[in-house]
Amino acid sequence: MCVVSVSAQSYHYALDEKSVPDSQDSEVSEAENLPEEKLYFDSYLLPLEDAYKLQEALDTYGAVRLEEGNYPGPKIVLKSGQRLYGHPTKNKVPSITIKAGSKDVWVLNVNSNITFEAGAEISNCTIKNLLFTTLECKDCSLSDNVFINLDRCMLNWDCGNAGYFRNNKFIKHWIHGRWPQIVMKGNSITPSYGNVSVWLNLLTPGGHSAEFENLKSLTWVGVDAESWNYDGESDKPLLNMKKMGEVSLVGMTGGNNGPHKTPVFDVEAEILNIQKQSLTSKGGGASVVQPNTDVFSLSDDSEGYKLVNPQSGTNLAMFSNSADVYLDKSPVVSKITGGNLEKIKANIIGSQSKPWSRGEFGNLPDPMGGEWGGKRKNQLDQSEYIQNLVDSGNIAELDEGVYYIGSSIVLRDGQGIVGKGTAKTVLVGLTDDFPLIIGEGASSAVDFTLANMTLQGGRSGFRIRSDGDSFLQVTSCNLKFLVFRDQQYGIHLDKFYGFDNNFIDHVSFVKCGVGFYQEVDPSYVSGQTKSMMYVDKLVFYESQFINCDIGVSMMAGRADNLIAWVNCKFDGNRIAADLKYHIGSFFANCDFINNSGEYIIGESTISIYSGLFKNNKSNTIFKSRDVYMEGTVVSDNIPLFANDIKSRNAFIVNSSLSGGLGRLDYGLLVNSVIGSGNSHPLLIKVNEKAQTVLIDSQSHPYPQLLVRH
Numbered sequence: 106m107c108v109v110s111v112s113a114q115s116y117h118y119a120l121d122e123k124s125v126p127d128s129q130d131s132e133v134s135e136a137e138n139l140p141e142e143k144l145y146f147d148s149y150l151l152p153l154e155d156a157y158k159l160q161e162a163l164d165t166y167g168a169v170r171l172e173e174g175n176y177p178g179p180k181i182v183l184k185s186g187q188r189l190y191g192h193p194t195k196n197k198v199p200s201i202t203i204k205a206g207s208k209d210v211w212v213l214n215v216n217s218n219i220t221f222e223a224g225a226e227i228s229n230c231t232i233k234n235l236l237f238t239t240l241e242c243k244d245c246s247l248s249d250n251v252f253i254n255l256d257r258c259m260l261n262w263d264c265g266n267a268g269y270f271r272n273n274k275f276i277k278h279w280i281h282g283r284w285p286q287i288v289m290k291g292n293s294i295t296p297s298y299g300n301v302s303v304w305l306n307l308l309t310p311g312g313h314s315a316e317f318e319n320l321k322s323l324t325w326v327g328v329d330a331e332s333w334n335y336d337g338e339s340d341k342p343l344l345n346m347k348k349m350g351e352v353s354l355v356g357m358t359g360g361n362n363g364p365h366k367t368p369v370f371d372v373e374a375e376i377l378n379i380q381k382q383s384l385t386s387k388g389g390g391a392s393v394v395q396p397n398t399d400v401f402s403l404s405d406d407s408e409g410y411k412l413v414n415p416q417s418g419t420n421l422a423m424f425s426n427s428a429d430v431y432l433d434k435s436p437v438v439s440k441i442t443g444g445n446l447e448k449i450k451a452n453i454i455g456s457q458s459k460p461w462s463r464g465e466f467g468n469l470p471d472p473m474g475g476e477w478g479g480k481r482k483n484q485l486d487q488s489e490y491i492q493n494l495v496d497s498g499n500i501a502e503l504d505e506g507v508y509y510i511g512s513s514i515v516l517r518d519g520q521g522i523v524g525k526g527t528a529k530t531v532l533v534g535l536t537d538d539f540p541l542i543i544g545e546g547a548s549s550a551v552d553f554t555l556a557n558m559t560l561q562g563g564r565s566g567f568r569i570r571s572d573g574d575s576f577l578q579v580t581s582c583n584l585k586f587l588v589f590r591d592q593q594y595g596i597h598l599d600k601f602y603g604f605d606n607n608f609i610d611h612v613s614f615v616k617c618g619v620g621f622y623q624e625v626d627p628s629y630v631s632g633q634t635k636s637m638m639y640v641d642k643l644v645f646y647e648s649q650f651i652n653c654d655i656g657v658s659m660m661a662g663r664a665d666n667l668i669a670w671v672n673c674k675f676d677g678n679r680i681a682a683d684l685k686y687h688i689g690s691f692f693a694n695c696d697f698i699n700n701s702g703e704y705i706i707g708e709s710t711i712s713i714y715s716g717l718f719k720n721n722k723s724n725t726i727f728k729s730r731d732v733y734m735e736g737t738v739v740s741d742n743i744p745l746f747a748n749d750i751k752s753r754n755a756f757i758v759n760s761s762l763s764g765g766l767g768r769l770d771y772g773l774l775v776n777s778v779i780g781s782g783n784s785h786p787l788l789i790k791v792n793e794k795a796q797t798v799l800i801d802s803q804s805h806p807y808p809q810l811l812v813r814h
Contacts, residue, residue: 139470139528139611143526145170148190150170153176157179176197176198180202185207189201191213195236201217205246206227210231229249231251234254235254238255247269248270252276254276265318271300272814273300276644290319302326315345318347322353326810326811328689329666330359331362343386352374358667360385361389379403394410396414400420405422420434441800454776458812463694473531480507485509491514502523503530504525505526511539517544521554522554524558541565544579547575565594565595565597566595569601577601592618602638605640614653619657619658620653629663631663642668644670645669656680661686666688667689675700679700679701680705686709690709690712691714692716694715698720700721701722705727708728720741725746736759737760742764748768749768756775757775758777759776759808761778774796786801
């Protein structure tokens with residue numbers, strides 16, 4: 106793929122001298138890029154022609170970024186403080202070893218293999234935007250590292266003899282095909298614990314997907330698994346766990362549509378928390394819980410689980426759409442008593458750990474300022490020039506400056522535009538009656554690249570459409586560090602087939618009618634159609650939705666599956682998110698502030714993990730029938746639900762709600778504080794507006810999923 110670059114200043118030579126205002130460069134000079142962008146652009150740029158000098162450049166400059174293209178050469182070693190930034194389109198680079206004892210190593214935007222060296226602890230590293238990369242660890246020691254957007258990447262960590270992995274975060278991990286897809290094995294001398302995965306997509310392994318052994322704790326939040334043992338190469342369940350401590354499997358969806366059926370899991374643990382579970386083996390039988398495992402299950406729509414020895418552990422369960430609670434298969438209709446009460450109380454209260462830090466949302470770059478509309482008058486239309494760059498080189502790299510355009514720039518498969526940062530490169534529509542950028546295609550696995558710029562004005566910022574009578578499927582796009590301002594739609598998915606498995610990284614929407622808009626063909630009824638506009642497996646990361654009428658509108662026809670917002674902010678919108686027909690979608694560690702519509706989130710089933718709601722003026726938090734909430738604080742005096750929709754079903758866990766519940770027909774309140782008053786029992790069953798206290802010890806709510814142990 107060829108890359109053609111253009112700078113704002115170079116226009117003075119490419120076009121007539123009067124074609125670009127003399128003030129073009131200075132218009133954005135005072136604005137600052139986002140922190141991660143600044144680190145990236147401050148790094149040494151290693152030309153492709155010097156690919157074999159990559160190790161030398163890293164050792165000389167510490168931080169190196171790459172041009173577009175593959176960088177061949179010998180294996181490289183990264184040590185403390187060193188940073189390797191691939192191009193936004195991702196580079197194939199030599200195998201990487203991260204030296205034992207290293208701290209603050211960054212590896213971004215590459216296709217490689219990464220080995221963590223055995224020995225001293227490797228900590229506080231950022232591994233992000235990897236493609237087809239295997240992450241290897243044999244007797245290494247890993248702590249407090251973050252892994253973000255692992256795209257078809259396998260994980261093989263074996264610390265069975267020595268070493269450990271502790272408090273590592275995984276955010277968006279997609280694995281497709283090979284098996285086992287994840288292996289994590291610890292030991293009893295230097296225990297492993299505190300590792301949390303948020304959003305996993307386990308697709309069609311030929312055998313089983315995951316093996317875990319001898320970990321003190323493990324938390325998975327938001328999982329979709331499909332068609333495991335696809336080739337019949339294993340007789341084991343999807344997930345296999347031995348000698349585990351506390352295991353939390355939360356928000357699991359999907360099913361085995363392949364020909365070789367096995368159960369969802371086989372777990373041997375001290376404590377197994379199963380919450381919001383609809384992942385089904387579809388004929389492979391019930392999951393297996395080994396002896397001496399205490400089970401706490403909330404909202405299970407799968408074929409369930411069987412206890413190998415029902416007498417060896419406690420089993421407390423409540424199913425969705427029902428008010429029935431069971432303890433060791435016996436209905437619970439009043440306060441729980443007996444020898445297992447203290448164990449159940451201890452399992453619910455858990456231990457208080459440090460919650461994930463909330464997003465540090467500074468002001469988004471506003472390089473054009475409040476008078477942007479006046480600045481665009483009588484400016485030269487530069488759209489044809491940029492289009493020529495795209496057509497001739499596929500990826501056009503724009504330098505700092507403001508680029509005024511009067512017609513849409515069209516991207517096809519593999520094409521894109523990359524700027525010099527959200528504060529430094531700006532595309533401005535000369536009018537507001539056209540999309541600034543159109544992405545179009547006619548096949549599956551189409552991808553586009555947009556990175557490091559602000560897009561302002563126009564009817565929409567980025568509109569994706571089919572270019573004809575085709576099943577357009579868009580996947581693995583590179584959409585990162587973008588700000589959409591002052592548009593009817595920021596990103597507009599316009600009635601094509603599907604938007605599947607994409608990662609939207611630091612992409613924000615300011616003063617838009619709708620920030621992110623999924624437009625479904627209004628004639629869609631069912632089945633597979635070319636204009637059905639489904640969205641599956643999408644993650645928004647560190648994104649902001651500011652002062653929009655609707656931050657997100659995803660009113661699906663065919664259900665959208667496993668959509669996630671992680672570390673995002675919704676501030677000053679009328680409605681934060683309007684959703685319909687979602688399965689497995691969730692908000693993790695997101696802030697909802699100053700929103701003012703009829704409701705904040707509607708209308709779909711949704712889960713909220715470690716959410717924060719404050720200073721909102723809405724009538725209600727949710728317009729929804731089914732909500733799962735964990736570790737969340739609602740400080741607004743607003744009811745969770747309105748009173749005009751029947752059959753509200755909710756599981757409220759480890760949360761504090763200042764405004765009360767509103768109408769709730771069925772559900773369970775677990776270690777939560779609801780409204781004011783001094784009495785907040787630990788476990789309450791809700792049945793058609795009646796409440797039954799099952800455990801009357803006092804609640805002490807704090808997050809137990811998105812935490813550091």
